[in-house]
Amino acid sequence: MFQTVAILALLVTFIGIALHWVLTPAGGPRCPLSGAVHVFSLLLIEQKSSLLGALKKLCYLVAAVCFVVLAFTGFWPVLVQGKHITGFFMYIHATFAPVFALCLAILAITWAGSNRFTFADAPWLTRLLRRVTRLRVPVDNHPWRCSVAVYKVAFWLILFLALPLILSIVVSMFHLLGTDWQHFTLAAHRWISLVFAIAVIVHTYLAIRLRMACRE
């Protein structure tokens, strides 16, 4: 079941992103190679050239690489080969996982502030509050940017899902859970990782779109 659902979910995500890319073009180079370089540089361009900025860049890059490795080693055996992760795939998965967790923790600290929700992220909520409370809630007259809101939602979702994602595996390594709970945590890890992966993909895509929008 997981195999089917995961393949469908990932397909829908990629098709959705492709459609969004085509229907709302963001400009930029058309050549795939230069486009890839362009996109890659966009991920870094926002950062400042301070020590902290360099750390952020490094963390983001390492986290991105780790995510790709973890997603590949985690999903490939299950989705393509139809079996559990095993052998070298598992060793690589387990080796990159703590690095990813560490980077994620650093990114959580460094990015959380800039991902705080503001009234501009939800003008409909502002209007609702004004109507309900009759208070003078400040209204942002700029057009609502859905991408920003979704980008922030994806960020917080990533952080929120990271907790059960990591704990479901770490807890199973201690002499705490019996076989039934081991099965449960393994299943939880699997399902959460699917949603987590989709959130990361969406977040990365929107990060690129927003950077491109900023450049224009």
Add this chain to the structure above:
Amino acid sequence: MKRRLIAALVVSLVLSASLLAAEEAAKLLGDESDGSRALPIHRIPLFSVSEKGEKAPQIDPNDPLAMPFSTRFTCGECHTYGAISKGWHFNSLDSNVPAGRPGEPWLYFNSKLGIQLPLSYRAWPGAYRPEQFGLSLAEFTKVFARHMPGGGPGEATPSDAGERADQYVSGKLEANCLACHNAHPGQDQGGADGYAIQVSKTNFRWAAAASCEFADVSGSVTDAGPTYDPFMPDETEEKAPRMSYDKKAFDAKGNVFMEIVREAPKQRCYFCHSDLFCGENDEKTEKWCADEDIHMTAGLTCVDCHRNGLDHNIVRGYEGETADSNSPMAAVTSCRGCHLGDENGNRETGGRLGAPVPLHKGIPTVHFERLTCTACHSGPWPTDRPVLAKTSRAHRLGTINVPKEPRVLPHVWAPVFVKEAVADPNSTAKIGPHKLVWPAFWGTVDANDVVKPVELAVVTDVVGAALKDIPVAATGDWSELKEEQIGQVLKALGESGRQKPVYITGGMLFELDDAGAVTSRADHPAAAPYAWALAHNVRPAAQSLGVGKCTVCHSTKSAFFFGKVTVDSPVAALANLTKTQYEFQKASHARTWFFAFSFVFRPWFKVVAIGATAVIGIVLLLYGLKALGAVAKVLSEQE
């Protein structure tokens, strides 16, 4: 036409009804339980078998020429012998019976001839059929039936007229019901005049009677004169077998009280199913130093798990047995069946007989997919080098004059953690502890590179002559062979008419090249070790592998993955060869080592992961509280 059809139908119905009725009537007194758990009393008449193989009149203990009682006709009075003798312990000759998981073979060995050969009538890969080795039914029975409950090859009728004539004298080795069901302490399977000795004297007809507490047999078929006829005994024939019964055991009606029990006591099973593990450096061990199986300590007996009905198709108790057995208990009396629930996921069978249902706290579930229950729970605790094991059947334990040296042949090594072969491609092969022997025998190789053993008689003559000068080890160990001696034997076998003679030993195949020099090939299938699963003794849960520490197995020095299994051989050049446990698990060195090594970093992984989780959690909590503060501020209707 229609009338004829109706008439035929009626006749066939009547016939089938009468057949069914006859079948129903054929059920004997003891074939079906009435439900009582009380012990049925066996005060019974004894019957022998007649010259024509039929039931003879009741045995009179006062008759000086009384024949031995026949279990077929004595026990068969109340229990359908034909059904019982098709049970697992007796049906090895029946090719229609699924062989199931490879079990312990019969090991023919001869230290001076360099032979250690697994034999079985069952189609177990790696074991040879006795006739391939030139052993007739009677010869096989004479050598190995000491640890059989009779029946099978001992009871089959040979196709050869000469062998049939021999069987007329020796009689058939009938299923010895007493071997398992006689609870009397006088039941003698391995004593000086007991069952094993009678079998070795070819006293097949007398063996079962000789084993019981109220009968005695003197003389032997082997020593009897050539004109000896058991049905026309000559009182002057002193060396021929002679039966005497303890008259006090018979009541006024000539019946005997026999202490027969339905469930075989564990001591009866132990006669054929005991084992002894030597020390890591081949030192002797004592039985009193070893613990019994935890199930026995808990008060169970063998037959609590290894059950059978009238058909005597005893449950062997391995996972997946349901594919090979039609026993309704096969699914529920395995380790998993009692402790976790049956193979179909019926949890209600778990916990039967007071079996603790394990939680397996902290054990990743992959262990249950890759390992048998016995991998962690059974056999001796794995050591850096698997130890020599002795088994009842291989080393004739429990019989008289058993050599007690640790290195006596055959060399059985345990525990070796082998990935079991599975017949079903959809099921995962599991790793479990095994006993293992390295076959050593003289054979021939055909054009398809298939090796067959040379018949024992030829080996005895040709190889025996060629190796007559090599010294015999007093310890019962191999007589050491050198490559040039192998060459001499191979040449001698070639000269005796054997095409392409080879010698298999230590995982190698030795043969002569065109120039007549000895060459060797590794990894020939015929040289592969024969391994069979080891299920007992089960250790207590507290002594399971991995209790408390993963590194019992997952370390670069663990005996489970990196223990060195001796490659056993009489050839001096192969004496120090070993194979590592992971090779039997079909795993690569790099993968196994890397995984084991990763456990060095596992505590760090835990610390990093928990630390990262804590940081992310605090960030989420912090910003969550801030968001809550903003909401609270709005809801308090402040500007």
